[in-house]
Amino acid sequence: xxxxTYMTITDLKTGQSATLINLGDDPAIHLKLLSLGxxxxxxxxxxNRVPLRGPLSIKHGDTNYFALRxxxxxxxxxxxKA
Amino acid sequence: xxxxxxxxxxxxxxxxxxTHKNKILLVGFPNAGKSTLFNSLTGGNRKISNYSGITVxxxxxxxxxxxxxxxxxxxxxxxxxxxxxxxxxxxxGVTLSALLHMSDGPTGDLVxxxxxxxxxxxxxxxxxxxxxxxxxxxxxxxxNKDDERELSxxxxxxxxxxxxxxxxxxxxxxxDVSIIDHFIREQLDLRNTKNSSRETFDIQTKNLMxxxxxxxxxxxxxxxxxxxxxxxxxxxxxxxxGINEKHQMVRKILSDVKGPDLAPSQLSEKxxxxxxxxxxxxxxxxxxxYFIFHSIYTWAGPVMDLSEDLVGxxxxxxxxxxxxxxxxxxxxxxxxxxxxxxVVFLPxxxxxxxxxxxxxxxxxxxxxxxxxxxxxxxxxxxGKAFLPYMSGFACAIPxxxxxxxxPDHKERMATILTLPLITCSARLPVYILLIGTFVPDYTxxxxxxxxxxxxxxxxxxxxxxxxxxAKILRLSFxxxxxxxxxIDLPHYQRPHLRIALKQAWFKGKTFLRKAGTVIxxxxxxxxxxxxxxxxxxxxxxxxxxxxxxxxxxxxxALGQMGKTIEPVIEPLGMxxxxxxxxxxxxxxxxxFVSAMGTIYSLGDVDEESSTLRExxxxxxxxxxxxxxxxxxxxxxxxIFFVFSLQCxxxxxxxxxxxxxxxxxxxxFSYMLAIAYIGSFITYRLLI
Numbered sequence: 001x002x003x004x005t006y007m008t009i010t011d012l013k014t015g016q017s018a019t020l021i022n023l024g025d026d027p028a029i030h031l032k033l034l035s036l037g038x039x040x041x042x043x044x045x046x047x048n049r050v051p052l053r054g055p056l057s058i059k060h061g062d063t064n065y066f067a068l069r070x071x072x073x074x075x076x077x078x079x080x081k082a
Numbered sequence: 083x084x085x086x087x088x089x090x091x092x093x094x095x096x097x098x099x100x101t102h103k104n105k106i107l108l109v110g111f112p113n114a115g116k117s118t119l120f121n122s123l124t125g126g127n128r129k130i131s132n133y134s135g136i137t138v139x140x141x142x143x144x145x146x147x148x149x150x151x152x153x154x155x156x157x158x159x160x161x162x163x164x165x166x167x168x169x170x171x172x173x174x175g176v177t178l179s180a181l182l183h184m185s186d187g188p189t190g191d192l193v194x195x196x197x198x199x200x201x202x203x204x205x206x207x208x209x210x211x212x213x214x215x216x217x218x219x220x221x222x223x224x225x226n227k228d229d230e231r232e233l234s235x236x237x238x239x240x241x242x243x244x245x246x247x248x249x250x251x252x253x254x255x256x257x258d259v260s261i262i263d264h265f266i267r268e269q270l271d272l273r274n275t276k277n278s279s280r281e282t283f284d285i286q287t288k289n290l291m292x293x294x295x296x297x298x299x300x301x302x303x304x305x306x307x308x309x310x311x312x313x314x315x316x317x318x319x320x321x322x323x324g325i326n327e328k329h330q331m332v333r334k335i336l337s338d339v340k341g342p343d344l345a346p347s348q349l350s351e352k353x354x355x356x357x358x359x360x361x362x363x364x365x366x367x368x369x370x371x372y373f374i375f376h377s378i379y380t381w382a383g384p385v386m387d388l389s390e391d392l393v394g395x396x397x398x399x400x401x402x403x404x405x406x407x408x409x410x411x412x413x414x415x416x417x418x419x420x421x422x423x424x425v426v427f428l429p430x431x432x433x434x435x436x437x438x439x440x441x442x443x444x445x446x447x448x449x450x451x452x453x454x455x456x457x458x459x460x461x462x463x464x465g466k467a468f469l470p471y472m473s474g475f476a477c478a479i480p481x482x483x484x485x486x487x488x489p490d491h492k493e494r495m496a497t498i499l500t501l502p503l504i505t506c507s508a509r510l511p512v513y514i515l516l517i518g519t520f521v522p523d524y525t526x527x528x529x530x531x532x533x534x535x536x537x538x539x540x541x542x543x544x545x546x547x548x549x550x551x552a553k554i555l556r557l558s559f560x561x562x563x564x565x566x567x568x569i570d571l572p573h574y575q576r577p578h579l580r581i582a583l584k585q586a587w588f589k590g591k592t593f594l595r596k597a598g599t600v601i602x603x604x605x606x607x608x609x610x611x612x613x614x615x616x617x618x619x620x621x622x623x624x625x626x627x628x629x630x631x632x633x634x635x636x637x638x639a640l641g642q643m644g645k646t647i648e649p650v651i652e653p654l655g656m657x658x659x660x661x662x663x664x665x666x667x668x669x670x671x672x673x674f675v676s677a678m679g680t681i682y683s684l685g686d687v688d689e690e691s692s693t694l695r696e697x698x699x700x701x702x703x704x705x706x707x708x709x710x711x712x713x714x715x716x717x718x719x720x721i722f723f724v725f726s727l728q729c730x731x732x733x734x735x736x737x738x739x740x741x742x743x744x745x746x747x748x749x750f751s752y753m754l755a756i757a758y759i760g761s762f763i764t765y766r767l768l769i
Contacts, residue, residue, distance in 0.1 A: 027293065027318045028170055032568045034325045035165035037204035047351065048358035054456035055465070057358055057571060063200060065350065065571040067452045069459075072566055 007080060009056060009073035012046040016080070019043055024075035033076075036066055044078070104189070104270060105157045107180055109212065110196030111205050112163030113572055115226045119196060119252075120160040122259045147263045156266070162487075165204075167211050168296045168321050171489040175299030181215070182306035188277030190220065192270060197225040197249075199232075200573055206332045207325065209245065214328075215288055215310060218246040219277070222269050224262065225251050240339030291315045291324065299489075350573045354449070363453045370446070374437050375541060376534040378430050378510070385429040386514075390695075393422035412609055415680055420605025423679030423694055424597050424672045427511040431593045434507055436586035438476060443577035447472065448569055455567060461549040462556025464488070464564040467497045471548070474504030475541070476589075478732045482739055492560035496552045498739060499749050502727045503548035505541045508671040512723050513540055515675055519695040520716040544724045547756065597672075605676045608666055611640040612680060635681065640665075654722070654758070655715040655765040657703070664719075667728045674723070714768035718761040726757035 012018055020042050023030045038044070038060055048057040053070040060066065108116045124143030145156040161177040169175040184191045193212055197205045202225075213221050223245075225233060233241075233251050242249050250265045288310050297303070297314060306312075315321050357366060397418040404410040441447060447469065455465035466488050474481035481501045488494040505513075517536045524532045556562070617637040622630045635641045636658075643665055644658035651661050659681055667674035675694075682697040701710040727733070727750050736746040 026566070027322070028295070029566050029568065030322055031168060031293075031325065032165065032170070032566065034322055034329070035204065035207070036568070036570055037201070037207070037329060039326060039329055048354055049360065050358065050363065050452060050456055051360045052456050055452045055567065057354060057452065059351070063573075064204075065354070065573075066569060067448075067571055068568040069455065069465075069566070072568060 007078060009044070009046065009058070009076050009078055010070060012078065012080075014046055014049060017043055017045040018078035018080050020076065021079050022077040024072075024077075026072075026075065029072055029075070036060075037064065103155045103157065105159055105185075105191040106266060107159045107161055107184065107191060107193045108196060109161055109177060109181070109193050109208075110163060111165060111198055111201060111208065111570075114163065114196040114198040114201075114205060116160055116163065116196050119194075119224070119262070120158055123263060124158050145263065146259070147267075153267065154270075156270075164208070166208065166325055167215065167290060168292050169299040170296065171487055172299055172301075173487045175296075175301060178299075179301050179303070179306075181212075182300070182310050182312070183302070184216070184220065186309050188219075188280065189274040192266070192273075193221045194266065195221060195223040197223055199226055201570065203329070203332055203336060206241075206245075206336070207328045209247075210328050210332060211325075213245060213247060215290060217286070217288075219273055221247050222266065223247055223249045224265075225249055227251050227253050234341065237340050241335070244335045244339060287311060289313060291320060293318065293321055350445075350571075353574050354571075357446070357449050358452065367450055367453045370441070370450075371541075372534070372538055374434070374441075375537045376531065377437060378433050378537070380531070380534065381429075381433055386426055389426045389428065393418065393426055397422065408613070411613065412606070416606055416609025417602065419679035419682070419694070420608060420676035421597055421602050423675045424511060424601050425594065427514060427672075427675075428590055428593060430510050430514060431507055432586040432590040434510070435476065435589040436582050439582040439585040440577040440579075443575060443581060445572045445574045448571050451569065452571075458549070459564050459567075461553040462564065463493060463497060463549070463552050465567045465569065466565065467493065467552075470497055470501060471504055471545070474501045474506060477506050477508070478502045478504065478729065479735050482732070482735050485739075488565065490562065490565040492556070492562045493564055495740070495745070496555040496560045498736065499555060499745060500548040500552045502729070502732050502736075502749060502753065503544050503551065503725065505544040505724065506671075506729075508729065509540075509723050511672050511675045512667075513537060513720065515678070515695065516711075516716050516720055519699060520711055520713065540720060540724050543721075547725060551752070596670075600670065601672060601676055604666070604669060604673055605680065608640065608673070608677055608680050612638045612662070612677075614638060635659075653765070654761040655712075655718045655769065657710060659710075660715075660719060664722070667723075669728075669730055671723065671728050674728075714765050717768055718765040721764045722757045722761040724757075725753055725760050727753040 006021070007018075009018075020038060020040050022040065023033050023038070042060060045059040046056060047059050047065070050056070055067045055069050056073050057065060057067045108120060110116050120141065120143060123145055125146045141160045143158050143160075145158060147153055148155050159180065161180055162173040164174045164177045167178060167181075169178050181193070184193075193216060195205075195209045195212055197209060209221070209223055225238075227233065233249075238249055238251060248265075248269050250262065252262055286309070290310055290312050292300075292312060292314065294314050297312070300312070303312060356362060359366075397414050400418065401410065401414045404413060450472075451465040451468040454468055458465060458467055467485070469487070470481045470485040472481075473484050478501050481504065482498045485494050485497045485501070488497060517533050521533050521536050526532055526535060612635055615637065617633050621633055621637075625633065636645070640662050641658070644662035647661045647665065648658040651664065656664070662681060663674045663677040666677045678698065679694050682694055682701075698711055699709075702708070703710050733746045733750060736749055737743055740746070
């Protein structure tokens with residue numbers, strides 16, 4: 001049986017991959033993520049974390065990298081297929 | 083709503099275009115290579131950077147090929163990078179405004195969309211939005227290819243067919259400019275010929291939906307040409323939905339026309355593992371910046387000694403060949419002493435800009451923004467303030483302009499009001515003169531050089547004070563949360579030495595031009611003010627030559643001014659001669675060095691000390707018998723320069739960006755207060 005675990009990007013471990021579910025409620029952040037090409041259903045991988053709840057760097061697809069703040073990442077829901 | 087002058091210039095010039103003089107607007111993601119393209123097509127020399135928002139002002143340039151006979155005049159406009167057509171900062175608003183002001187008609191202006199291969203899907207989504215808004219007649223595209231993989235002819239044709247526009251694969255750095263130039267001209271001519279032969283031509287009115295916030299960022303909205311109607315979206319999800327749909331469409335197109343990618347390079351990821359490592363990230367960041375200051379100091383040393391010698395020799399040779407008198411003194415003391423004293427710092431300026439360019443090209447700047455974001459946000463500023471601050475190390479003016487990329491008004495104000503505290507390159511001559519002459523040279527802990535460390539400390543002090551004041555402003559006058567911080571990370575690139583050298587050369591030329599015009603003019607004025615009115619002849623009778631020179635300087639207009647403020651600066655350990663230097667430095671910081679150069683040439687009778695540094699070292703206070711420039715006084719002057727806003731150009735740009743004299747006045751006053759108190763404390767601690 002497949003179990004779905006809902007969590008946010010901040011819950012991921014470094015190096016772990018997940019599927020984007022919901023880009024959060026803030027319209028500005030939502031729009032920026034969409035424009036960078038992050039659509040619900042896409043795969044992302046958490047690559048690096050800056051200490052003390054600093055920004056997180058993320059890989060999107062195979063070749064795109066971007067970074068966002070801990071606070072912003074904590075509103076983005078992802079799904080981990082176990 | 084703030085409307086800045088440059089936007090107005092850009093939009094009026096777009097409006098006034100006739101059929102014979104087309105404008106080409108460069109539009110694309112930040113760092114897609116627009117500025118490089120602009121530089122090659124127009125021959126202009128603009129900064130090339132890897133961090134969002136370097137194109138802070140839309141720049142207009144003529145195509146180089148305009149000079150060739152038989153070719154139409156074309157103008158290129160470099161616009162700030164955008165991610166979509168819904169602006170979320172003043173900077174992005176400029177780009178949208180330019181699009182709304184494009185000329186109508188069958189032979190109107192063109193958009194040259196720059197597609198980034200690394201962000202193919204998302205940049206194509208922007209192109210689709212542009213085509214939707216303007217029609218296929220008004221859009222051309224170039225695609226910045228990669229070292230590893232480029233678009234095959236078949237893929238290109240497929241894309242062109244699906245999108246309905248022409249695409250040229252290029253490399254912004256290596257491609258022959260004439261190919262790009264020819265592509266633009268050919269497509270423009272084809273389109274114009276095709277449209278002119280039509281009997282009727284309808285201009286369709288298009289609608290553009292933006293969010294309510296976005297509306298306030300678009301300058302000159304009402305004067306737009308009118309073929310695009312801007313509406314506020316009734317529902318906040320409407321815009322997201324539109325972008326999502328376009329993305330899905332582009333994905334479909336790409337999966338139809340594009341072959342498989344090569345295995346992605348893991349290099350960027352591997353480098354990031356080290357650069358963004360939780361433990362190593364900060365030390366690496368600090369080491370890189372220490373290395374920059376170290377290089378400025380150590381690499382430039384020999385070159386500077388050489389140029390100092392040359393300036394000294396020049397003064398001697400000219401001095402011997404001119405008859406004694408006022409002209410001799412003006413040339414030797416005023417011009418060579420003043421301008422020469424500043425010109426010797428050319429190597430440092432060029433090394434600084436060379437290294438900054440290498441850093442910018444490599445892609446490290448975005449990583450530095452991530453590393454420092456936690457730290458910056460503690461002081462109420464976001465990672466978006468990092469680039470303006472970073473530019474501030476070169477000069478406060480581009481830094482203040484770069485702050486336009488900060489969407490939040492209060493955050494932007496806190497950034498630009500504190501930016502002049504960041505140590506700019508104009509402070510460099512003063513620091514090098516004083517540190518290089520008076521701070522003893524030794525090695526600390528086996529690896530650090532005492533002088534390089536002194537530099538680093540001054541840079542650090544300015545930066546930390548900027549952050550502290552920003553925090554105070556963010557807790558009081560400009561209270562609020564920091565804006566969002568989502569940035570794309572470019573792949574690391576091997577920096578091109580050629581570009582860095584060009585950048586250094588260009589900045590060096592700018593520096594020499596300033597030295598040859600502003601500094602020259604002011605040095606001459608300084609010489610006059612420090613020579614006239616001369617003392618009464620009877621005062622000079624029976625005095626030695628050195629005493630006569632000192633009396634002449636003291637009785638001059640500038641000497642009088644220095645004497646007047648002496649009681650104010652005496653607690654800082656400074657005498658009236660230094661006071662003269664401080665007074666003139668409020669015009670531009672380098673003038674401190676020129677003034678010292680002139681003053682110490684006037685008083686110079688010792689044939690042995692041909693350089694300014696030797697003369698300053700030798701000066702003795704007649705009252706105490708001690709050296710005038712002891713460590714306490716030197717550090718007191720340095721601290722004054724770290725904090726004080728001595729730059730008329732910065733005040734002018736602050737006025738322009740904030741729309742009045744209120745904020746420049748506040749900025750000037752608080753910095754002067756910190757400078758005075760800082761110098762006072764330093765002097766008392768060290769004396």
